[in-house]
Amino acid sequence: MGPAIAVIALALAATGLLWLRRRLLVVTVDGPSMEPTYHQGDRVVVRRRHAAQLRLGDVVVIERPDDDGTWPAHSLPQRWLVKRVAALPGGKVPADLAPALAEQAGVDVPPGSLVLLGDNAANSYDSRYIGYFPADRLLGVVRRRMSPTAA
Incomplete structure (x- = not known):
């Protein structure tokens, strides 16, 4: 492979990596709120x-x-925070969201808002306490675990 082709290949690889970095990120789970799906670390x-x-x-x-x-x-x-989507804008607020959204049960989620819950209801700072999450604070969707939980 000639030097010009190597430079072009390197430029294409760098462009591809930049594109991936804008689309994909790595986040570390902090806390037990998504157990058993995801664990601390x-x-x-x-x-x-x-x-x-x-x-x-x-x-x-x-x-x-x-x-x-x-x-x-x-x-x-x-x-x-890592949470699971329980209701989207226009969808109904789930009935079991005391205390923060208890009065909103069955009501449509307002535009620009999300109802998010941790899988570990007993230990999750989520819509049960915060209420609605502003959709403009969303980073993205978890695609997969990158590393297994340490034993």
Whole structure:
């Protein structure tokens, strides 16, 4: 292979890697809220998505609100939560979301909002406490676990 072809191949490979980095990210699971599906320290591959591309049951990564429940300005470092989609905009709020959305049970989820739950209901900071998550804080959908849980 000549030097010009090698340079072109290298440029194409670099472009492909840049494209993948914009579409795929790796996030580390922090906490037990998604057990038994994901565990503390699991690394997951996340594909960037918009809320309009979500389906019920998708596991998503979304920005975490501050401890006082307010949503921070988009600044670094961002803190992420891994949760499962329980209701999408226009869908019905599930009936078992006390206390934060208890009065909203059966009501349509407002535009730009998501209802997200952890698989470990006893230990999950999710829509049961936060209420609606703003869809514009969504990072993407978990595609797969990158590394197994350490034993």
